[in-house]
Amino acid sequence: MYVRRTSTMETSMHRRHPEIDPQSLSETDEQRQLRAVLRDFYTETSGPEDVRKHMATPRGHDEQLWARLAGEIGVHGLAVPEEYGGAGFTFAELAVALQEAGRALYCAPLLPTVVLAAHALLYSGDRTACERYLPRIADGTLTATVAGFDAGGADEPEVTAERAGSGWVLRGRADFVLDGAGADLVLVRARTPAGPELFACEPSPDTTRRTPRRVLDETRRQALLEFRGAPAITVGTTGGAEDTVAATLDTGRAALAAEQVGGSGHALDATVEFVGQRQQFGRPxxxxxxxxHRLADVLVTLEAARSASSYATxxxxxxxxxxxxxxxxxxVVCSETFRLATAEYVQLHGGIGFTWEHPAHLYVRRARGAEVLFGTTDRHRVRLAELVGFTTGSAA
Known part of the structure; x- marks a missing residue:
């Protein structure tokens, strides 16, 4: 397993630091070591043919590889505090793992389990829920996801929670849930008479219908979940669900940006290697x-994406x-970079880049799917303008 830090780690998930230390934008020796280990691991286990094979499995990923990633390298617990069975690192180390996963197009529910569900639990501040679920997320024995978090901007969740004896049951539907068909645990934002709250549900066939959706990016499965009286327990404090959801989604966006940087880096490297070998008119x-010039444009945008991703991380x-x-x-920056890098990946490989046998189309699908996963770039721009106080009225 990846070696833990020897210094004492801050485990509180609610402490705020107003400024970012510029040194935190640079990669540490430990992070470089982790990157090298993961690069070798994915080179060995997650080539294009491996990705296609994993996509065809019932769970959509290689479960033995998932267990190895958790047990041998400890990726799942990198950002989980030690008190909950993790390594006690930070999101910065997890972002390194996500970059390498994006570069290799690793086909497994890292994003929904290790990023979204794990951070939703941590942000909720619910120690009981964290103690119950995080150790199993960290050791790779529990897959999890979130539902009803609605990055699309709807005012109310489609799932409702009702009292049933001393507990709660969920009713309603949540669509396009990441790993919704296979996740062992679903953290659901549901409507109650007192307002939206967060619930933990372990779906069973009797109370939850799961319908896989056909999506463009088959390396990242999604499903429709229909809750029919599914038992659930509350997570977090009353009235705190919206803050938890917002923080989780922003963390998800930072994680996705790291993945996109990794995928863009692969597309550029593979294309540079190919154009150095392909001959035309007697020269490469x-x-x-x-x-x-075209490759230089990709490199410039990639460096901008690295900077944006590093700051978000x-x-x-x-x-x-x-x-x-x-x-x-x-x-915004990383989505546009990934789109450009994958377009050139296809175009500059010539005829072979358009074939199903070549992996370029898998990266194109991932790029197109990722750019709308937590909201479109237009929505991000609108929200960004609102956050920095740039409105139509202030423009004058």
Whole structure:
């Protein structure tokens, strides 16, 4: 397993740091070590053919590989405090793992389980729920996701919670839930008479119908969940669900940006290697000025994406109040970079880049799916303008 820090780690999830230390934007020796270990791991286990094979499995990923990633390297528990069975690192270390997962197009529910569900539990401040679920998330024995968090902007969740004896039951539906068909635990934002609250539900076939959705990016499965009196327990404090949901979604955006940087890096590296080998008119096509300019454009946008992602990561790691702004900016920049990088990945590979046998189309699908996962870039721009106080009235 990846070696833990020897220094004492801050485990409180509610402490706020107003400013970001510029040194936190640079990669540490420990993070470089983690990146090297993961790069080797994914090279060995998650090539294009492996991805296609994992996509065809019932759970949509290789469960043995999932267990190895948790047990041998400890990725699942990187950002989980030690008191809950994790390694006690921060989101910064987890972002390194997400970059490498995005680069390899790793086909498993890291985003819904390790990012969304785990951080929703931590942000809720509910020690009982954290003690119950986080150790199993950290050791890889529990997969989890969130539902009804609604990044699309609806005012009310479609799922409602009703009293049933001394507990609660859920009714209603949540669509396009990440890993919804396979997750062992679902954290659900549901409407109650007192307002939206957060609930933990372990779905069973008797009370929850799960229908896989056909989506563009088959490496990231989604499903329709229909709750029919599913037992659930409350998570967090009364009235605190909306803050938990907002913080979780912004952390998800920072995580997705890290994935997109990794995927963009792969697309650029693979394309540079190919144009250095492909011959035309007796010389490598990479020597042509037009090709150089196109790749230079990708490199420039990729460096901008790295910067945006690094700042969002630092804000998430420090629990900074600047996270909403940083996450929105990273979502816009990294989505556009990934789209450009994958387009050039296909175009500059020529005819082979358009074939199903080549992995380029898998990255294109991931790019298109990721750019709308937590809201479109237009929505992020609108929210960003609101967050920084730039309105139509102030423009004058």
């Amino acid at each position: 096509i990479g020597s042509f000025q037009a090709v150089k 630092a804000c998430a790691a420090a629990l900074s109040p600047h996270l909403p702004v940083a996450a929105c900016a990273a979502a």
